[in-house]
Amino acid sequence: MTSLPLADRYARFRSAVFSGVEEGLPGFDEPTTEMELQSLWFSGAFGSEFTTTDGKAVRIADFGVWNSGAGPDFNDCAIVIDDQTLRGDIELDPDARDWERHTHGANEAFNHVVLHLFLHAPEHRFFTRTSEHREVPQVLLRADMLPEGIKPKRRTASAHLGRCATPLRDMDDARVQSIIESAAQHRLELKSKRLHRSVAAQGREQAVYQALAQTLGYRKNQQPFAILAQRLPLKKITQLDAAKREAWLFGVSGFLEGVRSDDTEPATRSYLRQLWSEWWKLRESCGRWLEDRQLPRWKLNAIRPGNHPQRRLGALAAMLRSWKPIIAPLADATRWSQAAWRESLLVLTHEFWATHYTLLSDVAEKPVALIGETRVQEMLANVAYPLLVPERTRLWAEYLELPALLDNQKVRLAVQRLFGDDPRGNDFRKKLHQQQGLLQIYEDFCLEDDSACANCPFPERLKEWG
Ligand code: SF4
Structure with missing residues (x-):
């Protein structure tokens, strides 16, 4: 360009x-709703390359489809992490702890989640685990990842x-x-x-x-x-x-x-x-x-x-x-x-x-x-x-x-x-x-x-x- x-x-x-x-x-x-945040994510507004909370580079190769039923927010996604392509679901929560609050960790429907996104994380590290005890990579989304122009309305x-x-x-x-x-x-x-x-x-x-x-x-x-x-x-x-x-x-x-x-x-x-x-x-x-x-x-x-x-x-x-x-x-x-x-x-x-x-x-x-x-x-x-x-x-x-x-x-x-x-x-x-x-x-x-x-x-x- x-x-x-x-x-x-x-x-x-x-x-x-x-x-x-x-x-x-x-x-x-x-006052941004979870649905609006999901929409921003899905449109690619946060970008497609991130670093996980444990320091690994992760690229979103396919943002998948927005789930219309029960289970994780986005299905049929693909991410590339450590040169390895993982296919599965992505879950986006306002807070990392929502994973447990909403009992996703005990819900088999969330076993195929390959990436957990959130906007807030507790001071002490929170791990995202599936019901099969698999650790899910996490990405903390930040406001400064958004491009200029996506701003809340000003007076x-x-x-x-x-x-x-x-x-x-x-x-x-x-x-x-x-x-x-x-x-x-x-x-x-x-x-x-x-x-x-x-x-x-x-x-x-x-x-x-x-x-x-x-x-x-x-x-x-x-x-x-x-x-x-x-x-x-x-x-x-x-x-x-x-x-x-x-x-x-x-x-x-x-x-x-x-x-x-x-x-x-x-x-x-x-x-x-x-x-x-x-x-x-x-x-x-x-x-x-x-x-x-x-x-x-x-x-x-x-x-x-x-x-x-x-x-x-x-x-x-x-x-x-x-x-x-x-x-x-x-x-x-x-x-x-x-x-x-x-x-x-x-x-x-x-x-x-x-x-x-x-x-x-x-x-x-x-x-x-x-x-x-x-x-x-x-x-x-x-x-x-x-x-x-x-x-x-x-x-x-x-x-x-x-x-x-x-x-x-x-x-x-x-x-x-x-x-x-x-x-x-x-x-x-x-x-x-x-x-x-x-x-x-x-x-x-x-x-x-x-x-x-x-x-x-x-x-x-x-x-x-x-
Ligand atoms: S109207 Fe006032 S605030 Fe606006 S550009 Fe001119 S000097 Fe600056």
């Missing part, structure tokens, strides 16, 4: 600014004119644009690193499928969409016909169980009958995932009808029906055509979801695009270009021309703080890369600052930007 030159410059600028400051990758004191900064607005006002357009573009390159590189780590763990198609599914989750439901894409991986879901696939998606999401047919309008009733006719056959094999604490945590408050996750799940089902034209252009950066890819998404439709927002809504007056321009832009910004630009840096020029996404609150705040009433503030947010650059500066500086700008190093450092 090739690095983008301006991204390096911004990274140096930023690291110099924060030298001596602990960057603070996420700590697990944050927003207040809307006031920043101290940097004065030096920025004195800078010519080209210099301001150069800083914003550098920050945008840096942001794209961070996204690329995360995505390519996921490619290394799961394979390119699965990583892209998961990333596209996450984009359908908007900001609030990215995690549930990631979990669905991991539990129902491409290699399994694409073997099913469309009806079974859709039943599986809606069943494992938990949406089917919560809807009473009598509460719905006739077209929905018929759609539900179709889903249930397949789901009841699949349901038993997904027992563990239907337990309350295992269901994806959908966030449904303050969601616009068009962004409801049920409708977005319908969009994912439609994408899977046309998967080949969506994935093929992402296989080779030299054959990429943005226009063709965009079109393959915009034409997607669905006989039910084109006219429904949720399973409980009435029929819409007229069909609504399943995946609109804004969603495609998000997919370009968060999946296609982060995947392809490091493989063909000439695509950066194409990325620069992408128009801005719909304005969001963070971009507005960043412009307000950095530019105030300087009319150039609006000019510097017309393109997608400008929005991305402003967001990066906002997150790197404004959200790290606790001094109402007084101690923020950004204004002083700006003077050194040639």
